[in-house]
Amino acid sequence: MNVTLAVKQYISKMIEISGPGMKVLLMDKETTSIVSVVYTQSEILQKEVYLFERIDSQNRDNMKHLKAICFLRPTKENVEHLIQELRRPKYSVYFIYFSNVISKSEIKALAEADEQEVVAEVQEFYGDFIAVNPHLFSLNLQGVTRGRSWEPSMLARCTQGLTSVLLALKKCPMIRYQLSSDMSKRLAESVKQIITKEYELFDFRKTEVPPLLLILDRSDDAITPLLNQWTYQAMVHELLGLNNNRIDLSRVPGVSKDLREVVLSAENDERESVRRGEDVCKNLLTHHDFRRGSPKVDSVHLDAFVDNYPQFKKMSGTVSKHVTVVGELSRLVSERHASWTKVKQYVGCASNAQLHGWELVAVKLMRSLLFAQMVQAVVEYGGKRIRGSDLITPTDAVSITKHTKGLINGVENVYTQHQPLLHDTLDQMIKGRLKDSQFPYLGASSLRDRPQDILVFMIGGATYEEALTVYNLNRSTPGVRIVLGGSNIHNTKSFLEEVMSATGHSGSSSRAHGGGFHSSRR
Template identity: 35%
Template sequence: MALVTSVRDYINRMLQDISGMKVLILDSETVSNVSIVYSQSELLQKEVFLVEMIDSISASNESMSHLKAVYFVRPTSENVQKLRHQLANPRFGEYHLFFSNLLKDTQIHILADSDEQEVVQQVQSLSLSLSLSLSLSLSLSLSLLILVLSPFLTERREKRRSRSSVVMEIAAMTVMGTCLQLAFSLRISCVLCSFELRDTFVFQKLMYQHESGLFDFRRTESSPLLLVIDRRDDPVTPLLNQWTYQAMVHELIGLQDNKVDLRAIGSLPKDQQVEVVLSSEQDAFFKSNMYENFGDIGMNIKRMVDDFQQVAKSNQNIQTVEDMARFVDNYPEYKKMQGNVSKHVTLVTEMSKLVEARKLMLVSQTEQDLACNGGQGAAYEAVTDLLNNESVSDIDRLRLVMLYALRYEKENPVQLMQLFNKLASRSPKYKQGLVQFLLKQAGVEKRTGDLFGNRDLLNIARNMARGLKGVENVYTQHQPLLFQTMESITRGRLRDVDYPFVGDHFQQGRPQEVVIFMVGGTTYEESRCVALQNSTNSGIRFILGGTAVLNSKRFLMDLEEAQRISRSGSHMV
């Protein structure tokens, strides 16, 4: 089933069983899930007249006893403490508490003790821990867990809980909650990972063994596969400029929880500086074009504009009362069409300006050569020329040097150092040592798999054949490492040395269903890759999730944060 449909059904059930006027109270994570599956008008139809964050509820003393409070939050200790204080001095007539994952017994006791006025009507755990931004349709039953490699930050210090362990705990809760959401049959039987990740998943294993009845779902002859992999295996994909619609919007403007904030674009007229929704669930044009390349998008938008002009022209020709009545009946759909046309024209126009201003077609061609083709000498000259180009932005210069370093870190250390020095002189905002830190974290010695297709004879032959055939679009020739991983799973050739089975169970043959979870975040390019793989009807269905949805800006910010933590940690030793 579709994950979006699953979450929508959960929330629909949650709201429709509570009659009367309601206030929906969310936290920073659940607000994302709700905004993806429900529009504001749809919430109004469910008698939700107010949506608040749990933090703002804590800061207010205004009584609203005529409203029923529907809480949908994570079962974190912080949220439970906030609820404890709010129940001690209730503002609403009734409280209905829904949590996005399993609630511990101790937390239930805390809530029960706080409800002295008996305003709580129900407490439920819904297990909605998966971010829906990259969800794809799939029905799964899970019985085998394989964990591979370590999180992006792996250092663990005594008497101090590191940021990475917190991230891993969230990731573990996400994966486990997803198992419940999609009715997985979960029996953890094999684990291979870093110390922190192992501890986290062992804790989850014990917790879910205690709640084993929750996972008593259907069994299948072929055990589906959950593969948890590390972002460091493929640091190239989040560094590349994108040329398909959804990924390009996220890269150049930003796409958060299916929303694009146009208010930061100063060149737009005031009436266009708004936040717009870009959702395949609510926008038919976007659904059919989200994976199309930029050139095709321009032509498709032109056709959409032409269609709208025909509709607008017919609406202007109102001569009778019947014509007017027909226009009034069709007005909501007309306004929706008008809004869609305006939205997509604005997005494509703004991205076209950015492409021209930053010379991204020139930059991207070199990026794709670095990611897909050989030739260290020519690559060095191309990167050097772009570093000297005044139109190339600082972030594009940085990404070019990073891509070159990842590809040729062992080839010519002298030329690599020359690029480091030139980057530092041309980009004053460049953080010293950031490229070197990337190599330390995700260089060839740290990666699993054949990222550039130059180690394995099969991959070398595949790349040669691909080069002889040519590619449809030089700007979209790159394929994420995830493509090779899915291809290996489909052919039953997933290497045990890269993804080893550990434990009592060993499955012969290939699974029918696979969920891939990326610790460190995944990208819209990889989401597109999964969608295309599922469309081939190979007999295996894939679903992709991760700890975040990355563009190059977010990836570099995470890298800088990791570098900062690493430096502060080294000073503590």
């Protein structure tokens, strides 16, 4: 199960169907993000897609020499934009692809608008999610809850996103949900309703052990998103912010123009590629005389240099990118440490305490009130009375001390010793020990065999630490394939915003030929 590959194959198929010739890719705001995460601009350009436009842009030129590939979410707004587009077409022919199920009435409305018969294809290609990593996806939704209930539009969007992932991976699963969360049950029922309604779409080849969809609630583990996660991807998201795998480095002092925004993608930064790049660099350094500042000019070494130069150039850019990112992480950590040291010195200075004591008291009071409000919000969101599981096992100070000491002993890196609750949940599920009383099946009896294909969805957002847990379980458990998804991918800031919003502490989230017009689904 690879969500990145699934979306890439859909996009490749769209471009392939349109045939040779110059093309424009017409998207909406969300599908722009969906495409940009799995394809770089240079990769798309190699497929003769020379222009990228938004369907809602009012200033597009007429370009009859271009074919239009439309990749859009099936929203009312997008359908209306398409209707207006087909009445006054700007391109020679249109290949229309929706990222999810579209109604027959909307297909009929598009057919009626196609008076000039420019539509060559209408299909459903189910890429209605952000494929962050091969085993991780997001719906980029913030503020999905109000109290313990769904925001109605968010329930609909999460249902669409989840069913899209199932269709993209070609899975018709059994469904389990977190009993302590009414939101989990509602989402499970909503997904099941779509599977029942669109049963023909979910008529995939039966497997010996059916796939499993597990729906969880973020409130069951409100600790993991609050921790500083000591992995590369997680630290970047915490300190710099990762938005659709992109990092904004424009504020980095002295950053070069081509590094103001960089992409951090597991797909493009595989360790194997890095190792190949290191080998190329070593070869080049070996055959280069730095004292004279010029390479040894002989035919063998020159041929090797020419053969390896593209890879060297690519890896040179990758190394520069990561050096810049790590350098900025280091600068921010040092800067924050220095700021904290200055605050302690300032507070400890007698003259400052006398001259500005009232200011310090005011700041301290404001911070205390804000902190108290946040603590109250987190307790309301994920406190003991809300949780369905025992998040913190030791109950007294002595037990906690012994438990912590036992965890630290023999641990190679104490900063990465924390295991999110998801690890235990999945471990129990894989071993067939996950309790039906806490995670019941929806309308089905228990699964007797060990599950092989597991899709986990976290209402309220997942984290990169949990994605790493899934990655490690995939590597260490032969025959088991797990994909993790969330309404969002959180760092501390975004999670606290989610909590404050949820608890009310924040005010702020087919084919057409001639007259015949029909759609097909993939």
